[in-house]
Amino acid sequence: MKRILLAEDDEILRMLIVDTLEDEDCQVDEAVDGLEALGLLQEGQYDLVIIDYMMPAYSGLEVIEQVRQEGINTNVAILMLSAKSQLSEQEKAIGAGADYFIAKPFSPLELLDKVRDILDEKNKIQ
Numbered sequence: 360m361k362r363i364l365l366a367e368d369d370e371i372l373r374m375l376i377v378d379t380l381e382d383e384d385c386q387v388d389e390a391v392d393g394l395e396a397l398g399l400l401q402e403g404q405y406d407l408v409i410i411d412y413m414m415p416a417y418s419g420l421e422v423i424e425q426v427r428q429e430g431i432n433t434n435v436a437i438l439m440l441s442a443k444s445q446l447s448e449q450e451k452a453i454g455a456g457a458d459y460f461i462a463k464p465f466s467p468l469e470l471l472d473k474v475r476d477i478l479d480e481k482n483k484i485q
């Protein structure tokens with residue numbers, strides 16, 4: 360079973376994403392801010408982290424910078440969510456080590472397609 364970490368400070372959106380992934384063969388752990396996300400990433404091995412750009416404690420950008428620089432969860436795929444759809448923000452996310460990016464607002468189906476693609480891709484690599 361795949362393990363996904365979902366780090367999103369917006370409770371409604373977090374619930375929506377958990378519901379969206381409910382029927383997938385995966386376990387979803389939730390973090391409400393960057394600090395909690397980092398702690399979970401240090402403790403456990405995940406296949407995918409879905410992480411919001413703007414969060415309290417540490418931003419999603421700060422979390423993924425630390426994860427990539429310190430080699431935490433080395434093989435984890437990172438999908439960044441952001442309300443900032445400007446190219447510069449997307450470039451910052453990719454530059455910090457995100458593999459994929461979705462701009463808010465997105466539809467549940469769009470997210471589900473993306474997550475399936477990412478996990479399929481990981482299956483091919485491993």
Ligand SMILES: [Mg+2]
Pocket residue numbers: 367368369411412413414
């Ligand atoms: Mg946020």
